[in-house]
Amino acid sequence: MQKILIQLDTDSNPSVFDRVVAIDAGADQLFSYGSIAPDHVTELVHGAIFTRGPADLKNTAIFIGGSSAAAGEALLKKVTGTFFGPLRVSVMMDSNGCNTTAAAAVALARRHHSLQGVQATVLGGTGPVGLRAAELLACEGAIVQLVSRSKERAEAACSEIRQRLPDAQLHSVGASADFNSVCAESEVVIAAGAAGICFLPEAALAALPGLRVAIDLNAVPPVGLADIGVSDKAQIRGETTCFGALGVGGLKMKVHRRAVAELFAANDVIMDTMAIYQLAREIADAVS
Amino acid sequence: MQKILIQLDTDSNPSVFDRVVAIDAGADQLFSYGSIAPDHVTELVHGAIFTRGPADLKNTAIFIGGSSAAAGEALLKKVTGTFFGPLRVSVMMDSNGCNTTAAAAVALARRHHSLQGVQATVLGGTGPVGLRAAELLACEGAIVQLVSRSKERAEAACSEIRQRLPDAQLHSVGASADFNSVCAESEVVIAAGAAGICFLPEAALAALPGLRVAIDLNAVPPVGLADIGVSDKAQIRGETTCFGALGVGGLKMKVHRRAVAELFAANDVIMDTMAIYQLAREIADAVS
Amino acid sequence: MQKILIQLDTDSNPSVFDRVVAIDAGADQLFSYGSIAPDHVTELVHGAIFTRGPADLKNTAIFIGGSSAAAGEALLKKVTGTFFGPLRVSVMMDSNGCNTTAAAAVALARRHHSLQGVQATVLGGTGPVGLRAAELLACEGAIVQLVSRSKERAEAACSEIRQRLPDAQLHSVGASADFNSVCAESEVVIAAGAAGICFLPEAALAALPGLRVAIDLNAVPPVGLADIGVSDKAQIRGETTCFGALGVGGLKMKVHRRAVAELFAANDVIMDTMAIYQLAREIADAVS
Numbered sequence: 001m002q003k004i005l006i007q008l009d010t011d012s013n014p015s016v017f018d019r020v021v022a023i024d025a026g027a028d029q030l031f032s033y034g035s036i037a038p039d040h041v042t043e044l045v046h047g048a049i050f051t052r053g054p055a056d057l058k059n060t061a062i063f064i065g066g067s068s069a070a071a072g073e074a075l076l077k078k079v080t081g082t083f084f085g086p087l088r089v090s091v092m093m094d095s096n097g098c099n100t101t102a103a104a105a106v107a108l109a110r111r112h113h114s115l116q117g118v119q120a121t122v123l124g125g126t127g128p129v130g131l132r133a134a135e136l137l138a139c140e141g142a143i144v145q146l147v148s149r150s151k152e153r154a155e156a157a158c159s160e161i162r163q164r165l166p167d168a169q170l171h172s173v174g175a176s177a178d179f180n181s182v183c184a185e186s187e188v189v190i191a192a193g194a195a196g197i198c199f200l201p202e203a204a205l206a207a208l209p210g211l212r213v214a215i216d217l218n219a220v221p222p223v224g225l226a227d228i229g230v231s232d233k234a235q236i237r238g239e240t241t242c243f244g245a246l247g248v249g250g251l252k253m254k255v256h257r258r259a260v261a262e263l264f265a266a267n268d269v270i271m272d273t274m275a276i277y278q279l280a281r282e283i284a285d286a287v288s
Numbered sequence: 289m290q291k292i293l294i295q296l297d298t299d300s301n302p303s304v305f306d307r308v309v310a311i312d313a314g315a316d317q318l319f320s321y322g323s324i325a326p327d328h329v330t331e332l333v334h335g336a337i338f339t340r341g342p343a344d345l346k347n348t349a350i351f352i353g354g355s356s357a358a359a360g361e362a363l364l365k366k367v368t369g370t371f372f373g374p375l376r377v378s379v380m381m382d383s384n385g386c387n388t389t390a391a392a393a394v395a396l397a398r399r400h401h402s403l404q405g406v407q408a409t410v411l412g413g414t415g416p417v418g419l420r421a422a423e424l425l426a427c428e429g430a431i432v433q434l435v436s437r438s439k440e441r442a443e444a445a446c447s448e449i450r451q452r453l454p455d456a457q458l459h460s461v462g463a464s465a466d467f468n469s470v471c472a473e474s475e476v477v478i479a480a481g482a483a484g485i486c487f488l489p490e491a492a493l494a495a496l497p498g499l500r501v502a503i504d505l506n507a508v509p510p511v512g513l514a515d516i517g518v519s520d521k522a523q524i525r526g527e528t529t530c531f532g533a534l535g536v537g538g539l540k541m542k543v544h545r546r547a548v549a550e551l552f553a554a555n556d557v558i559m560d561t562m563a564i565y566q567l568a569r570e571i572a573d574a575v576s
Numbered sequence: 577m578q579k580i581l582i583q584l585d586t587d588s589n590p591s592v593f594d595r596v597v598a599i600d601a602g603a604d605q606l607f608s609y610g611s612i613a614p615d616h617v618t619e620l621v622h623g624a625i626f627t628r629g630p631a632d633l634k635n636t637a638i639f640i641g642g643s644s645a646a647a648g649e650a651l652l653k654k655v656t657g658t659f660f661g662p663l664r665v666s667v668m669m670d671s672n673g674c675n676t677t678a679a680a681a682v683a684l685a686r687r688h689h690s691l692q693g694v695q696a697t698v699l700g701g702t703g704p705v706g707l708r709a710a711e712l713l714a715c716e717g718a719i720v721q722l723v724s725r726s727k728e729r730a731e732a733a734c735s736e737i738r739q740r741l742p743d744a745q746l747h748s749v750g751a752s753a754d755f756n757s758v759c760a761e762s763e764v765v766i767a768a769g770a771a772g773i774c775f776l777p778e779a780a781l782a783a784l785p786g787l788r789v790a791i792d793l794n795a796v797p798p799v800g801l802a803d804i805g806v807s808d809k810a811q812i813r814g815e816t817t818c819f820g821a822l823g824v825g826g827l828k829m830k831v832h833r834r835a836v837a838e839l840f841a842a843n844d845v846i847m848d849t850m851a852i853y854q855l856a857r858e859i860a861d862a863v864s
Binding site for chain 3: 019
């Protein structure tokens, strides 16, 4: 029986990126839909769950993508709410790569430095990747600063995380300059800001002697942490292990492919932020 | 040579249901198009008939679907009108499952009770499934009552059927209550009304001693015949053999898959109401 | 690793014709997009080049099609401009079949008559096929008349060709009647006008004693050269070897399929007018 992946994309052109990865992950057939809104979901999901017998439903799965993580989350909620009883299929959400990127970044940080009780900072923490990175760091026991230019938006992001992780040690910081001071006590820093924003200028790392892991997720110059190269992959700079966007990208791609493949292991897999992170940890640890 | 099925769907999102069934029926490649209107057909059909040699054209076929049977019929007419000489491919029309559902229902009725000369009633007979069920019953020699709330619409549906089956013994009935009286003389009753309409309340079957086969095609409660369970599959209740929507669904799915598979047997198969019904009869009879 | 062809079509329904040929040419997966404009290209191309490693990129390729050759050329320019360094995939442009048709026509003309220094005329030379046929004839050393009803448009087409082939021996002719006189000195004539335009009426060939090869690319009657049958394939009529649209079509289809297959030989193949013509020559010569 062929493995069918139904791609629900919130953008008008369903992502080529997600399609190529789906094929390379082992999907035999891709049904790709663009401009998908929650209103379309019921009909599409019914087509997925009413066509094959319960024992065969593990060969059908749903992938949710698009450039907006909020739109993707809304689809995920609607999709899972349409299932009932054994009539369900596995589903993954990774709009704009937010889950696989955040998972890969935190899994790499954890592999190179214990996160338990450690102070960690996420610069640009209110975007889809930054918010998820902060959540995963908190989940690993780190004491997390979530930084945004707007203190208000930073606090809103923290509130969202606390709803899922009530015990998170999480602090919102509003800052638009002097990020060196913000990061002064941190052992781990992840930069997940928008393109074009440089948080730490050249030579900043040398002024942060406590910093053990620094990760910059921006692939387009100017990068967010000027001392880091886009291709840095566990590059030691002073006392700091550094990763650039391409250095994280290898693991991210493995996680993305593996997460899609796992959808077909059963008919009730939910590949959300936490499940994708578990995979990222396993893959990162297996490499070492 | 790969088997290509071109899915022309009149809705904006081409049906996932039809796509999964197509793959399970053996199509190797699906070309799916949404929002298709008759104006688009010429270009699409030319692409189908001008690309492979006549001997290979049986490996290309067209499936017409969508939520509107009328829109689907219009496409079917345009598609078959675009063929010329040996330059044609097989085509199936099953918008909203109208043909496969009606065919499965009538084939099951026939398997459990002779239809020749028998009085049969279709409740909700003006919708796509009801109209086709009435036509197939008449084709088998039954004396058919086609029932609708509007006598006018019931008569229009009968006229449409008589254009294809001039000898049909077919009567239109306008009724919005007291369906027990309407069905009093019938040995076969098929309920094909819209969701939420209950024609025969609980215990009605016991008051219809002549009824031998009762089929309810509504899967969502309240069902159309309250005595019938959604999963009834040749369930004997009193003197009546009963089928619910899921009880018909198994055969419907087999018919749908087999009909798609048959498209690739030659390049001139037309899977319309009658051809799909022939398949349903063969499959229903093979099971017994 | 599966061969993925990304079809970027400028029309709303991605061409069925191009999809069938792509599958028959060996593509394993087709990602088909309609209504594509240059603005969409960056995102789509990034998805193609950032998903597989450099060594595997030859298994991903792009096909540009649609009914407008100008729109297709604009996409081709944007697509190739988005590549950088080794991050590129092969790409073919054949909007409305313009490149494969012109290439097949000129390759057949060349196979039956030397083109070097020979006078050749393209009737209807400003359309996508005619312009490319004139360019390829000039490239083979013919002295080409490019004929259009509008002298101005004919000259514009010549200018466009001269930008790519500065040494082309190319003359623009404005003519809306008496095409016999226009063709009087020509040994090769290709008719590539719009449907319904007849350039040379019946018995015109007999009045052109120097004509050695005549090709009419119009498949729908009235054809452009009335003496030629749509199915003529190297049909000798008097002193002239004749080809009709279907007679050229066989080679055109072979060239189209082979060009798609060649995309997967490396990750930097550009199947444009000249590259497609080289293939057409090879295939035409291999047959003889």
